[in-house]
Amino acid sequence: YLLHHEVIPNADDFVSALHACARLNETGLALSLCLRDKKGVPHAAKASVDYQRTLVKDMGLALPGIMHRDHIKYIQLHDAEATGVIASTVTRFLHPDNPCIVLNESDDRIKISARGTKSLIARGLDLAEVLRVAAETVGGRGGGHSIASGAAIPKTGDAADIFLATADSLVGEQLREEPRDEP
Missing domain, CATH: 3.10.310.40 (Diaminopimelate Epimerase; Chain A, domain 1)
Structure with a gap:
């Protein structure tokens, strides 16, 4: 789905960014995205990448155990x-x-x-x-x-x-x- 009026128009990417912000305790950043502040997009992209790295690291530790x-x-x-x-x-x-x-x-x-x-x-x-x-x-x-x-x-x-x-x-x-x- 496309969210034509949001700063991150792809719905999956938008939800992923909000989820990453929540998991990394970046609630202010998540709020800025919801308020359509474009200045938050690069920070949200970094938060998404950081959270994905955390997932990969945790999976790497978990699977052998x-x-x-x-x-x-x-x-x-x-x-x-x-x-x-x-x-x-x-x-x-x-x-x-x-x-x-x-x-x-x-x-x-x-x-x-x-x-x-x-x-x-x-x-x-x-x-x-x-x-x-x-x-x-x-x-x-x-x-x-x-x-x-x-x-x-x-x-x-x-x-x-x-x-x-x-x-x-x-x-x-x-x-x-x-x-x-x-x-």
Whole structure:
């Protein structure tokens, strides 16, 4: 689509620039684009390139570290920026038969992104429930949608291992249930 009155007329490029600005905490720059300030376009282009570099770097670190349990694939990272993109990429293109859970350790907690596929959802997968229950097991919080969810858990002791074991068990239980029609 073309946005004839915007400073970035290609809709995909415009959305990508806004997304990059948001991820890089350049909210003022994103606002300037929305207000049609042409002076922000070169800075937004740089932000888009910087964010793409971050994605490539994070993917390069993540892909060799894909691990598995009985029913899930998972990756453990430190201070990564693109955990949702990583989980989506692994689930969609590399391992579509298993949901992918990415654990991202930061200063004070572990943030988690999980992604599934439509075919897994049709078989009974509900990642919102999996992440909610697994996170609560270790004193964290989680939820979201059946196909894409997130959580945050404390960075203490063996919380990550307990979370993963619980999530793996829950996914196994869900996928053993009778298949259901997609909504």
